[in-house]
Amino acid sequence: MSSHSIPRVRIAPSPTGDPHVGTAYVALFNRTHARQGGGQFILRIDDTDRSRYQGTSEGQIFTALRWLGLDWDEGPDDGGPHQPYRQSERLDHYRQCVNKLIDSGDAYPCFCTEERIADLREQQKAAKERLGYDGACREIKKEEAQARIESAETHVIRLKVPSTGETVFEDALRGEIRVANSEIDDQILIKSDGFPTYHLANVADDIAFGITDVIRAEEWLISTPKHVILYSALGEPLPRFLHVSLLRNADKSKISKRKNPVSLDWFRQQGYLPEALLNFLALMGWSPDDENEVFDMQSFEDNFRVESLSTGAPIFDMTKLDWLNGMHIRQLPLTELAQRLESENFLPDGVDQPQALEILPLVIERLTLLSEFTDKTSWFFSQPAPPPAEDLIPKKSDRDTSMAALSAAAEALQALDEFSPDTIGPCLDSVLDKGAWKKPFLFMPLRFALTSRRDSPDLLEVVSVLGKDRCIERIQSSLKVLSTT
């Protein structure tokens, strides 16, 4: 297909479980490629496997892709010029297609039982032969086949792969791929339940939808020759094929649920930002020229080239995703961040956006995941249990020193009229001077008294945001702890 044509690309997830990170990975490249060329990104639902079908899955896929901003131009839910976009609703189309193939002699009915096929495979294994259908039903005369079909005999339709020669095609990333036809199995096109297999449905739909670029995972590379044969039997020009490397587990095997989180829902629930996940996925196989690895989708769209995707096999290591998530959190305006926290349900119970906004500046630099917000701000939204005495007494200090320091701090803060970081700073400095304590001997007990934790935000900000009354109250509670020790 001409490289000048307007790209029409698609992803074709199967509704068989949770929305998969690999779907998003491939969708990202497809959608970006379409947008760059002013073309269309199509969502097709490949639901031809009735045994693995899950009713809730399709909706989850829609939701997850939209969460990521990977929305589509044509799809099952909002229509398009080639409806329907669900394969289970296109059975007539596949039937027509396969009839054409049977007429032209490129496909044939096969009446072999699954038992015979299984036995055949065992024999082939034992004899160390190539595994695959032996073509037994190829020889059945058309009239006989027709009669058996009419008598409702169980059958499938197979592709008649040429027994000699080779099939050649170009992969946009890997160059010319050639496979001997003797290596290619007579693929089942229509299953005995009347549903098409992926191979038929995929090619038939890609033709019907006018798909120009088939950008999909590398696991499909080896079955592409079958698709090429199908295109040519149907008299259709080939789309451009481009097979993206598979995401891997740490042991380099194909990414899997057992060894990695793969559900897009999981990432959302963990508090990853869509822009961070997208950024991370983009980096698995591509890198920007300017070496700035933190970027948004606009920048990606401006610089990405699908042909420049790397051929290596990237290990899905979320360490960098965590870093990216923190970076993207910090790039978000505070009001936007507060909105996200609320809409994604990461706000503590009873806390609203304005309240979150009060405390957000103090913790934004400490967040890696949105889900950490609640824990990191718990000292602010409710009074924590007073810290144990050992936390209130820094190393090399002692109980009396901590009590004196806290008392002095309480007193000084009490006397403060204007309560802001600007006034609190000098106020605490004077407390320090008067007591002649080492800095940590005052500040650490105070930090613990106010937040009950070591990793709190800047102390002046904490004092300020808590306000005079709550500060005094918490200091008193800690003094009580110390005095009863």
Next chain:
RNA sequence: GGCCCCAUCGUCUAGUCAGGUCUAGGACAUCAGGUUUUCAUCCUGAGAACAGGGGUUCGAAUCCCCUUGGGGUCACCA
């Protein structure tokens, strides 16, 4: 096992197509410093890779071959 794909720091990658500018660059992670009253952010620095062997060439991470390693696939799943 057959067939197909792949191979640069621990990880993601730049460089490979058009061989020299590569004593191989960046990022994450790690470690060490700095900033900071804590944690984090931020800044500086360090260690860390061309799988191996042949060939072509004045010159190879880059081209060719072999080996090794890894992966995918060989379903009436996609």
